[in-house]
Amino acid sequence: MVVFLIRNASGSVRALAATWLTAGLILAAPAMAEADCADEVRALMQGTAPHEGPVRSRSVTRMTGGMEMVNLGLTEGKNHLTMDADGNPVSLFRDNKFYTTSNAGQTWTLVQTYSAETMEQTxxxxxxxxxxxxxxxxxxxxxxEGAKVNYYTVEYERHGTGTPMQGQYWIDAETGFALKAVTISDPGGNETVIEQVSEPAPGETIPAPAE
Structure with missing residues (x-):
């Protein structure tokens, strides 16, 4: 759910622990009522997509001035492993605990534990x-890119700061899997764009640090 991109909802939870291109023409499915459209997007924003199982992602963050950062991720339920562009583990959010590593995941250092109350507030x-x-x-x-998708957009303010945001989602029309998401923070201002591309990762697991 963007655990999210999306920083999608799941991305916002991860931020506490640290933070889809149309080609060709095909017939669109019948448009749904506006209320249904809004409900679908709100569910995406909160990371309630129907996919179950591990998800591997690649996120590119582009900031004003040309700075760019690439991160890889592996999400399994509410747990998330962040890696650098070469696939080396950097940080881990598991069971409401945030860890970092200085040796590519050989050992983990507990940085913070989030209470149930804090997670509920989030x-x-x-x-x-x-x-x-x-x-x-x-x-x-x-x-x-050959996949039939449903494309959603939304505007909102980031909770707690009021920063204007734009969200875009490309969702597999058959499975409901979030293939791609783009989040734009402060569009037209000090703009930051996060583009995340995801794919199912069956069989992959999140590490469990030794207590």
């Missing part, structure tokens, strides 16, 4: 953020 903040979102668009039956 969940509620994401829900409020989604509820106040606006300008939803939903396009069905688009094409993303």
């Amino acid at each position: 969940r509620q903040g994401l829900a409020q953020q989604a509820e106040k979102a606006r300008n939803f668009t939903c396009e069905y039956g688009k094409d993303l």
